[in-house]
Amino acid sequence: MKSLWLKISLAFFVLILALTLVLWFLLASIMQNAYTETTRDHLIENAEMVSQIIIATEAIDDGERLQEWIRNFDGPIEMRFTVIDEDGTVVADSENDPDTMDNHRNRPEFEAVLSAENEYGETIRYSETQDLNMMYIATPVVSDGETVGAIRTSLSLQIIDEAMRKLWLSLALILGIMLLLTTGAGILIARSITKPIDSVMDVTRRLTEKDYSSRVNTRVSGEIGELSSAVNTLAASLQRQMKEIQENEQQLTSIMSNMVSGVMLINQDGRVELVNSAMEKFFSQHSENVVGQTFDKVGEGIGLGELIRQVFEENKKVHDEVHSYYPEERIMDAHLAPYYGQGWQQKGVIIVLHDITDIRRLEKMRSDFVANVSHELKTPVTSVRGFSETLLSGEVKDEETVRQFLTIIHDESQRLDRLIRDLLNLSKIERQEIPLNVEKVNLTELVHETAVTLQGSAEQKQTNLVLPKEDRAVILEADRDRIRQIILNLIANGINYTHEGGTIEVSLRENIYEIRLIVTDDGIGIPEESLGRIFERFYRVDKARSRHSGGTGLGLAIVKHLIESHKGRIEIESAEDEGTTITVILPKTQNQGN
Missing domain, CATH: 3.30.565.10 (Histidine kinase-like ATPase, C-terminal domain)
Known part of the structure; x- marks a missing residue:
């Protein structure tokens, strides 16, 4: 945010500078015009005053007396007075000898006076006699309703220029101070605006770094306050959602870790993306050696490769049994199914393996048990049946042979009784019924x-x-x-x-x-x-x-x-x-x- 407050401060400075320059030139122009207008009015007033004196004293025709009288204005008044007759001849001048001066008939200010349209004549030009830029004001000398000459007053513009220079320096100093003060105020305002924004940006940056406990602590009002409140609400919502996600992930991890069934996820590129601890045991490999491998390489040892390929090609569930022979023989019930992303697009295959080795062993033991019981019962039953049938046939007449046959039948029946009792006892003991x-x-x-x-x-x-x-x-x-x-x-x-x-x-x-x-x-x-x-x-x-x-x-x-x-x-x-x-x-x- 450093660039932002610098940009705001620079923009504020440029704006204030432009306004200051405009104000400077505007004030200078107004003051210059006002000073020039004042000077013009002063020259006109003095010219009219001298004209009235000349008319009152009728000195316009007495050149020597008029020159001497005009000369008296040279000292106390920093202004030049020139008396010109109606032909343009200089009759008297407060600074120069009129005999040495040119005819002023063609001077603009004098021509303006002779014209009936103007009350006075004005011009600014370089004076060769004074070697300065001068302002000239000429007013008519009217006797008996006729213009008999003109009084021209003039003043050096050097005085105006000096006054304007001082004015410009004063304005520059005042406006410079104003510029510094307003620039400082602009920087403070920019900092007051960007400081809470800095806090907001810091919080958003920490949020991107997964620090969801960060909050904006600035107390400001207006739109920035609303922005801070919105960011805090967003951070709280993200923290709550991430906590829920973490809890769900922890639950899922716990479930996956404690499942006795093996779970494996194959992505759409045919590579292993996830295996749980049970699947690691089935493969006898750590997940680091399995994740990222192709399903052909991982599943070839237990016959999963062809089943996974079938799910990819046919996009349907597959159920089959697979066998693993390392590190020990296992029989596993395999359930394979496609899993989908957005738009029901197939994203891969999920495999669940149930170890049914013990179930198959129990089934075999049950089958063997039935066969063994049948076999064990068959021998005494066959003996009892055979010898009893022989005795019932009446073919055996010898009492010793009859007793021997009856003894065998008795022994076999006792053995049969022991077998049945042992089976019943074993069954009760296994079911904990005793x-x-x-x-x-x-x-x-x-x-x-x-x-x-x-x-x-x-x-x-x-x-x-x-x-x-x-x-x-x-x-x-x-x-x-x-x-x-x-x-x-x-x-x-x-x-x-x-x-x-x-x-x-x-x-x-x-x-x-x-x-x-x-x-x-x-x-x-x-x-x-x-x-x-x-x-x-x-x-x-x-x-x-x-x-x-x-x-x-x-x-x-x-x-x-x-x-x-x-x-x-x-x-x-x-x-x-x-x-x-x-x-x-x-x-x-x-x-x-x-």
Whole structure:
């Protein structure tokens, strides 16, 4: 705004200067005219006075007496007097000898007097006798109604010029002071106008720099005040709108960041414009390495390129499944749709990916579960059906064979019963339909009680069962029956999968927060590739031996869910032909989590 107040000040100065010059020349012209008019009137008055004296004294015909009398005017009056007769001859002059002077018959002022049309004659010209510019005024000398001569008065214009020079200097000084004062006032006025405008411009500049808290603080009235108020209103509106935009952006960013679905935006040039954190995980790349890349380069690894191209070409939604194999295999449900700008012009493609790997895995597990259940049920049902049909046919007459068939039917029915009960229990545990009856449990005592029920199986296989010492009580808060079920399954598995003469050791360890139940055997062990699936339903490492032992394949799955319902966890270490160690970690109290 510096240029604005300078322009206003300069324009004001030029205007005042022009007005001052006009006023100067106007006043000078008026004063000069007034001074000249005064001088003319003074010359006329003196000429008329002298003319009347000459008429009164009848001295027009006595040249010597008139010359002497006219000479007396030379001293007291700074004016020249010349008496001219009707022929133009100089009779007397107050400054020069009339005998040396030329005839004045052709002088303009004298001719004007002789003319009946003019009361006096006037002219300004250079006087050779005086060597100056002179003003001449001639008035007639009238005797008995006739013009008998003329009285000419003259005055040097040097006096007028000197007076005018002083007048011009005075006017220049006065008008110069006026010019300075008005220029200073103009600068102050310009500054008073531009200062609030400077504030407005500063605020608008800060608004362009996104400082929406800036306001115009000047207190002025009129149009500038209204402008300041309008700018403040605009700034407040922008601040409010930007706050809303920032809040919306924050909400959108939070939503995008916390979405488990991947979102990617492709612009109309086919380049990635936006990806969220979930999409970064799908691509295993940071957004800086993805944004700005072409969709062919980004989507080629998961098969998105062709789908994006299809949306661009057909301008319609596309739904399909895509697969990603790095860093791990993923199955994703892809939804692609065009997005539009103003006038419904296609601006690009938006892609949303839902990770359905777990859903597909669950579907496969459900399918496998149904197949496994069907398979597990088929064997005992087939056995029961086959042997019962044989008995019903009446072809078997031997009582020992009949008893053997009935024993098989009884065993298979019991196995079928155990399978159904385990399935029902597992289903209830998973749905948390079995509430925990939490009480204080002496885990050492419970281990010994549970081991009694398995002592017969251990002795039958000549297995050495090592239990923790009974003199050391280990107390925890838990459901006694559920913990018993966990201990029973783990020790039974150890007995089933340990060679004859082997050893199974049960030990207890505790710290301030948790208790560890450790079951170790030196049996056949578990292959490394099976460790990750050992807790799946119906998964068996040695299927033939598991069925022979009467197992349902659901024991460890039930154990895992019971442990998790107690806010615990289970760990397993095993090596093939070396043995297995299973560690159950449970919190001492149920109001503390792990």
